[in-house]
Amino acid sequence: MGEVWRARDEQLDRDVAVKRLRVPPEFGRTESAHRIARMEREARAAGVLRHRGIVTVHDQFTDAKGTPWIVMEYVPGRSLAQVIGDGGRLSPERTARIGAQIADALAAAHAAGVVHRDIKPANILLDGDRTVLTDFGIAAFEGATTLTAEGSLMGTPAYMSPEQVNGDRGTPASDLWSLGATLYHAVEGQQAFQGPNMAVTLLAVHRGVPAPMVHAGPLEPVLRSLMSKDPAHRPTAAEAAARLSAPDRSLLPTVPGAPPSAGRSPLTRRRLLIALGAAGAAVALPAAYYAFDEEAPSRKTGAPAPASTPSAPPSSWRSPARDGKPLTRSGDVSSVVFSPDGRLLAVATDTPRGDSVQLWDVAARTMQSEFANASDDRASADGQILRLAFSRDGRILAAADLEGTVRMWDMRSRTEFGMPLEHAGTVRDIAFGPDGGLLATVGKDKLVRLWDLTTYQVVRTLDPRFRHLEITAVAFSPKDDLLAVGSEEVVRLWDLGTGATRTLKAEGVIGQLAFSPDGRLLAAGGSGESGTMMVWDVASRTRLKLPFKGAAKYEYIASVAFSPDGGTLAAGSSDNVLWLWDVATGERLGKPLAHSGTVEAVAFSPTGGLLATGTGIGEGAVRLWRS
Incomplete structure (x- = not known):
């Protein structure tokens, strides 16, 4: 030009x-x-x-x-593109400093009604500690007439936002996407979206899923929020500048709720971070991929072999009865979970308006609130919610979806808070850790991420070395001393105190994991042969030689849950039934509970008096059962 x-x-x-x-x-x-x-x-x-x-x-x-x-x-410094080309990728700390200055400059431009529309490394000059944004050649003024010819693209493909690629006019949110793609290039040393030609690159941008990050460390959450496919999920320039500048914690979104109640496990978030090797402010640490240490000694030495009959109270679920009419018939139900006080039941369902999270008053059998999934795309079903989880104090409800987003709501105000946690693919499962301040997420990229919800930063990215499918399930033990992750034919137990891990051999693809209330047992459902439930003694890491049989051969066990007293194990199956077993004997409790669709979700109320089941393909309803 x-x-x-x-x-x-x-x-x-x-x-x-x-x-x-x-x-x-x-x-x-x-x-x-x-x-x-x-x-x-x-x-x-x-x-x-x-x-x-x-x-x-x-x-x-x-x-x-x-x-x-x-x-x-005249700015005597070199461009960011030249710096990367000559010296390779930049450190997360330096990248954050550059990004904070550019975001601050964009905040000023956007306040004046100017959209740059071409943020990229070549248009950023580095002059000592000063970072300068240049080349407003295709900038747009608020309310001005467009100068772009119909059918043409204005910008650099690898740094353009999906909405620009789709033909929409650039907005302040588009500049934030381009900033995220630019900082990704700086910290990773390569473009987030690339291909052998422009068409392939534009297709990659349109899909909106950047290549997995390896070197971004503590920058990963903010980069993912900047490159959120939905412009509404991106921070403003001022918000991005604040997060990139490592501001005072009072300026950061905070997790709603109170400190953990007395009597909870003594393993706090701080102790867990120290055990992980953080030993300080998680945000300031360079993050890396940490492989599970298969050789580290376990602190559980000399563990006794499992008894043939686990110590468990007699089951009270020998003759369950349906408790009232189904709560909802709006669409496929993928997850149900009771609040810790048992007053609410959260339901993830596919409604005609799109995927949503419904909150039901258990006593009144009425729906109190409904949260639409902003990630939902009715044309592609990308927004399907896969899993729900309450924090242990009940103040936070989190939802993970197929598009790679985890959203959270404050249960006091019933409003969404914080930035959505963005991932490079489907989030299959989520689990809250100690005191509700940590969230574990797993999914398509075969990694476990631990998020500090006071800063929205990844404190550790763990590679459990699964070589086949993505991780499909994750669960913290009730005592917060173990983290279980499951994939195909394998479950791994990670000792949060020592960092040691051990492998449990499984059958098929793991659908869900559940610890017993005392943490002694771990159950897994999935596509195991003959529909057999898998239950291990955690201390000895051996599978119990108990029946836990019932489902037809090759049926898929989609959901599992222990009753609060540990005496009953429930499992939902793809043959449209719910199985109940006596944990002490492994024997089936009565006839299976018939449904009209796959039992995708199951949850016991905190008191153990109610059992909720959610059905998917074939029906789409939530039923309550009484012991």
């Missing part, structure tokens, strides 16, 4: 940069006029802005041939 020269302002005795428009002779009158108008707009856009992070425009003039020129300050 132009040539930039270093020049000398003889009157003021200073070096300046002058930009001369290039108009190829083959251009017609209309295209030439558009190019001249764009350069004049660049001068106006930068000229009205006064910010240390935006290049200063001193003057604009037209020479005798009618060619426009812009006179700007």
Whole structure:
């Protein structure tokens, strides 16, 4: 579009940069006029802005041939693109400093009604500690007439937002996406979206899923929020600047709720972070992929072999009865979970309006609230909610969906809080850890992420070395001393105190994991042969030689749950029934409870008096059962 020269302002005795428009002779009158108008707009856009992070425009003039020129300050530093090209990727700390300055500059531009529309490493100059945003050549003014020809793209494909690729006009949120893609390139040393040609690159941007991050560490959450496919989920420029500047904690979104109640496990979030090797402020640490240590000694030495009959109270669920009519018939139910006080039942369901989370008053059998899934895309079903989880104090409800987003709601105000936790693929399962301040997420990228919900930062990214499918299930033990993760034919137990792990051999693909209330047993459902439930003694890591049989051969066990007293094990099956077993004997309790669809979800109330089941394909309803 132009040539930039270093020049000398003889009157003021200073070096300046002058930009001369290039108009190829083959251009017609209309295209030439558009190019001249764009350069004049660049001068106006930068000229009205006064910010240390935006290049200063001193003057604009037209020479005798009618060619426009812009006179700007001369910035002696190199571009971010040159720095990356010469020295490779930058550290997360340096990337954050650069990003904070650019975000602050964008906040000033957006406040003045100017959208840059071409944020990329080549348009960022580094001059010592100063970062300068340049080239407003395709910037847009609020309310101004567009200069983009119909069917054309204005911007650099690898850094354009999905909505720009889809033909929409650039907005402040588009600039934030481009900033995220730029910072990704800086910290990872490669583009987030790339391909052998422009078409492949544009398709990658349209899908909105960047390549997995390896080096971003504590920057990963903010980069994912910047590159959220939904513009409404991206932070504003001012919010991004605050997060990238590592501001005072009072400026960060905080987790609603109170400290954990007395009598809870002594393993707090701080102790867990120390056990993980954090030993300080999690945000300041460079994160890395940590493989589970198969060779580390377990602290559970000399564990006794499992008894043939586990110590468990007699089951009270020998003759369950249906308690009233189904709560909802709005669509497929994928998850149900009781609040810790038992007053609410959260339901993830597919309604005609889209996927949503419903909150039901258990006593009154009425729906109190409904939260729409903002990630939902009715054309592709990408927004399907897969799992719900309450924090242990009941103040937070989290929902994970197929698109790779975890959203959270404050149960006191019934409003969403914080930034959605963005992932590079489907989030299959979530689990709250000690005192509700940690959240474990697992999914398609075969990694376990532990999030500190006071900062929305990943404190550790763990690689359990699963070599086949993605991780499908995760669960914290009730005593907070173990983390279980499951995939295909294997479950791994991670000791949170020592970091040691051990492998449990499983059958089929694990659908869900559940610890018994005392933490002694771990149950897994999935696609095991003959529909056999898998139950292990945690201390010895051996599978119990008890029946737990019943389901037809090769049926899929989609959901599992222990009763609060540990005496009953429930499992929902793809053959449209709910199985109940006596934990002490492994024998089936009565006839299976018939449903009209796959029992995708099951949950006991905290007192153990109620059992909720949710059905998916074939019906879509929530039933309550009484012991």
